[in-house]
Amino acid sequence: MSTAPSKPSAVPDTWNRLLQPYLTHLGTQGSRTSTIETRRQHLECLARGIEADPLDVTETRLAQWCAAQTWRPESRRARLTSFRLFWRWAGNEGLLDDVAMGMPQELCRSSPPEPTPDLVYLHALRRSDARSRMILRLAAEVGLGRNEIARIHSERDLLLHADGCALAVGGVGNGARYRPLPEELSSELFDSGPGWVFPGKDGGHLSPRWISALATRALGAEWTLRSLQHRFAVRTCAVDRVAFAL
Known part of the structure; x- marks a missing residue:
């Protein structure tokens, strides 16, 4: 049975004093919750790893750490x-010099997809607990990312219709996308009970980082x-090509 990943070290206060108002700024300008969470994770990783206060980070030091x-x-x-x-x-x-101005904006073209091999996926399903199996299946069979998986709420996002069950992803109302669910997986999601499908210890849901780590x-x-x-993407494209040929 899998165990929970270890918690990262604390973010230094010198960084927190800047990160908190920056994240508030992102919320004020209307950034999505998933975007704010991603920015927070990236910056906290930097804060823990670069071993320098924000004022001491130079363009050279930042570039060397990233490299x-x-x-x-x-x-x-x-x-x-x-x-x-x-x-x-x-x-x-006016809080810091903009030492990241010269960071490259386009490192390379998108790399080709690297799908998880079937044997690796099936072996992972067999040796995982129920929670991890559901996470794996939502990514491999529905195509969800870690932010989308973390925020599934059974009462809000699971929808029954004549052809089966669908999952509302990425918003509410007209902003949501709908993904069909395999019958067995939809039953497991409903059986998880009301509320967050992946609950955390503080009454909320598991963080996307924990979903990814599991x-x-x-x-x-x-x-x-x-x-x-x-x-998921490679298999979906293959099916679409066959359907188009027919």
């Missing part, structure tokens, strides 16, 4: 965007929740 990380191309691009936006805000507010632990270090989404 030493083993991020995938798409992850690197997203993190550099978070850093540029944070320092742009801090510079405009998936990686089940799959093994080489594969991630993202690679399960690639599996």
Whole structure:
């Protein structure tokens, strides 16, 4: 049975004093909750890893720290965007010099999809507990990302209709997208009871970071929740091509 990932170390107060007003700024300008959460995770990772107060971070030091990380191309691009936006805000507010201004905006073209192999996926399902299996299936068979999985609320997002069950993703009302659910998976989601499908300890839901960590632990270090989404996308495109040919 999988165990919960260990908690990261605390973010230094010198960083928190800047990050909190920046995250508030993002909320004020109307950024989505998932976007704010992503920016927070990226910046907290930097704050814990660079071992310097914000005022001591230079353009060279930031570039060297980023170069030493083993991020995938798409992850690197997203993190550099978070850093540029944070320092742009801090510079405009007169809090910090904008040392991220020169960070590259386009490192490389999107890398080809790397879908999780079937054997890896099936083995992970067999050895996982019920919660982790559901996370894996939502990514591999429905195509959901970690933010979408974390925020599934059974009473709000699960919809019954004549053809089966669908899941509302990414909003409410007219802003939602609807994904059909496999029958067995929809039964498990309904059986989870009312409220958050993946509840946390504080009355809310599990964080997207924990969702992602549980998936990686089940799959093994080489594969991630993202690679399960690639599996879904590749299979969906293949089905669409066959249907078009027919």
